[in-house]
Amino acid sequence: MATLIDEPRQSMPTRAPRRRRSPRVGLAVTCVVLSLALALVLVAHRWIPDAGGLRLVIESGLPWLGLAIPVLLVFALLSHSKGAIAATVVPALVWAVVFIPAMLPLSWTGSPATASDTLTVASQNVEADSGTAAESATALAATGAQVIALQEMDDDARAEVDAVLDDRYAYSYGIGTVGLWSSYPIENAQMLDLGLGWQRGIAADLSTPVGLVSIYVIHAASARPDDHADRDTMLANLADYAQRDPNSRLIMMGDFNAGASDRNLSALTSQLSEPNQSGGGLGFTWPASLPLTRPDHVLARGMEATSNTTTRAGASDHLALITTFAL
Structure with a gap:
């Protein structure tokens, strides 16, 4: 009688566990601080001291500060920090509340x-x-x-x-x-x-x-x-x-x-x-x-x-x- 010999089982290749990218702490902290500072400037610019003409420059170009928001978002994404990404939403919301009502067409603002x-x-x-x-x-x-x-x-x-x-x-x-x-x-x-x-x-x-x-x-x-x-x-x-x-x-x-x-x-x-x-x-x-x-x-x-x-x-x-x- 022929002897049955079990074939060795082939083991499935194991995947190396995917490394989670560690947040770049320094970049994340910088993004959070700058995002909150930008939001503060947008909402409380009237309290900026008039030192070296800084106040006039900021208030004259205040809407343009919104251009900093997508830049901050890019760096927040590069930092791999959810907290930094969330922080960039704060100035975006503040900018929208401050300026979008004034940007709507006149016919949208009332009867x-x-x-x-x-x-x-x-x-x-x-x-x-x-x-x-x-x-x-x-x-x-x-x-x-x-x-x-x-x-x-x-x-x-x-x-x-x-x-x-x-x-x-x-x-x-x-x-x-x-x-x-x-x-x-x-x-x-x-x-x-x-x-x-x-x-x-x-x-x-x-x-x-x-x-x-x-x-x-x-x-x-x-x-x-x-x-x-x-x-x-x-x-x-x-x-x-x-x-x-x-x-x-x-x-x-x-x-x-x-x-x-x-x-x-x-x-x-x-x-x-x-x-x-x-x-x-x-x-x-x-x-x-x-x-x-x-x-x-x-x-x-x-x-x-x-x-x-x-x-x-x-x-x-x-x-x-x-x-x-x-x-």
């Missing part, structure tokens, strides 16, 4: 305003040395705006603008480097004393079909990291004017030399609102070739905006603002 009477205003810093103030005036008049406000005009620019607009607008008032042209009668026009004795502001009333609308044209003092005290004084005084103005409808527009996140503008924006852009986004206006911030504003109360856009006019380094309100 569309309808009115038989509307008021369209146009505003631009025409840049004194651009030599194209007349081109700006022509382009803004072509939008159908009933009110045009221009800033940073020298004597030659004013003469050129007058030649373009005086035949199209029955009413005008100018002083210093600022000017106002209107299809509606201008009443009580005067230089706006902003505490510095400079002729860079106008206060007036527009006589519209629904009553008086206060109109302010502003060219605030320049703001540099190491020199913005004069601008701060002007903005503080503007807030006081807005508070004391008796008209229920009010528009304040021009070059405020302050971005929307600048703490010195907050005294105004707590009383007056700035409508979202019709097409969404933050509506940056300077520099015109590659806008990075928004020193130009149209602020209002007592009226709901139906459209709000920026546009190129002339060769100024500022884009122009075109805003329509339902009266």
Whole structure:
């Protein structure tokens, strides 16, 4: 009888246990610290001390700090730390809460305003040395705006603008480097004393079909990291004017030399609102070739905006603002 011999069993090859990548502790900690610091800056930038002009630089470019978030996320992924990855979500959420509401298209922010009477205003810093103030005036008049406000005009620019607009607008008032042209009668026009004795502001009333609308044209003092005290004084005084103005409808527009996140503008924006852009986004206006911030504003109360856009006019380094309100 044949003897059965058991064949040796072949053992299954064993896999070496997969090594779990150890977190890179130093990189992870750095990502966590920077993520939380970024979130803190976004939400509490008004408490940053004004040392070496740091405050002004950060507040002028605050929305751009969001570009740091994907960079932090990449490094967090490289650190192989779940905690670091989770930490990058914090500034992302804060950025979204702070800026996305202002970036929504105007039509998304409420019920569309309808009115038989509307008021369209146009505003631009025409840049004194651009030599194209007349081109700006022509382009803004072509939008159908009933009110045009221009800033940073020298004597030659004013003469050129007058030649373009005086035949199209029955009413005008100018002083210093600022000017106002209107299809509606201008009443009580005067230089706006902003505490510095400079002729860079106008206060007036527009006589519209629904009553008086206060109109302010502003060219605030320049703001540099190491020199913005004069601008701060002007903005503080503007807030006081807005508070004391008796008209229920009010528009304040021009070059405020302050971005929307600048703490010195907050005294105004707590009383007056700035409508979202019709097409969404933050509506940056300077520099015109590659806008990075928004020193130009149209602020209002007592009226709901139906459209709000920026546009190129002339060769100024500022884009122009075109805003329509339902009266």
